[in-house]
Amino acid sequence: MQYDITDRWNVGFAFVYATGSAITLPEKRYFDPIENRLITVWSDRNAYRLPSYHRADISITFNGKGFKTIKNLETGEIEKKKKKVVSTWNFSVFNLYNRKNPYFLFFDYSGDVNSGNLDVGANQVSLFPILPSITWNFKF
């Protein structure tokens, strides 16, 4: 959504939602005493879904004047002259509420059964946290 507050100020808001990607997860495990290893038994391919993906973005844009006012020295009148370079400022926040959307998961185990310190775990990697940004654009 975008809304012009004035001819120079503009605000925008975006909300993105997507169903989580399909994923294959480790469902079961067993210990192989001959190999001394924990063996992972995976689910059917893509049997599960990651949590859904959603984020909100906002932006505020300030448009610079496209012209400047000058005084005509001959006539004494105030004239508008088009600027050669017109710029805008944009202030935006990506992922406004800092949601840790899962990009992918990975799994591992550490330790050893015989030492009594076996541990299994799952880890989630997310890409982008809350990202404020300031952008200056110009055109000529």
Place this chain on the structure above:
Amino acid sequence: MKLLLVLLSAGIVFGSCSKAIEFDLPEVEQDVVLVGKIESSNYPIVFLSKTQGYFEPTSTESIFGTSIHNANVTMNDGVNEITLNELCSADIQDSLLPLVSKVTGIPEQSLQFFNYCIYTSLDPLAIGIEGRTYSLYIETETDTLTASTILPVGVPLVNTRFEAFESLDSLGFLFGTLVDPPEEGNGYRWFAQRINSYKYNYPAPYDNVVGMQKDAFPIAPFGSVFDDKFLNGLSLEIEYNRGEVGNLEGPDDEGPEEGYFKRGDTVVIKFTTIDYLTYLHLRALEDQAATNGSPFASPGNLPSSIVGGIGLWAGYGVRLDTVICN
């Protein structure tokens, strides 16, 4: 380009947010697991257990609580049918544990502290004979499993030797030459066991190892399994580093000696021949172990030829060779 992609991916992984998470997976039906082997001139060993949920407790009680007891296990080699009886380490005299450790590949201390239960037979007719097909028929309280494996004729290595690296003086790898038979579908697995003793101690907690045999049983390093797809009927020189027992480091498995054999070691190379199905399982097992914890690992179950369950029933045709590293 490939390296650039890997670096870029790694940059994304390490530069982004990573956190440990917990799962609440739905209950699934558990599988019966058969893990067993029969080797040339050795008794069969069978472990029976059940799988458990991946995120269930990882205490030793939880792991050992999955063992299946009182199953009916029979083995048929085409000539004899033999019953395999359950034998638990808690019932074995301490003086016999080193022998059990050598046969099973389970550390002696583990056999002492934890109650490992195997199905086996000490009947001489149960000893593995090369060329035979060994079938198992198993009945538990709720399940029935069958499995079959070939115990292939062992293919020996020739010209086995130790070679130290010039830059490392006394450390090196073991070498040997394999002459692959002409028939396709042979698989191989390499093990090595140092049967000499430690002559000095290492930093704590290994500060009391003098006199202890370096390896209690043969150990297979990563990459120990291969087949003859690209070398059928040909000769190949192979070299191997020193392996570690999975996730269980020994006194010299950290530091400069990690992965190397040393001058003065006496090493028994156990070179085994396996059938193709066993090769597929073990190769997938090594892949899974090598990629444990990697964000780029692909999910893949270990191929299994067991009917009614999962796991591996493997036949190993064994050839032994002793190398003195000097």
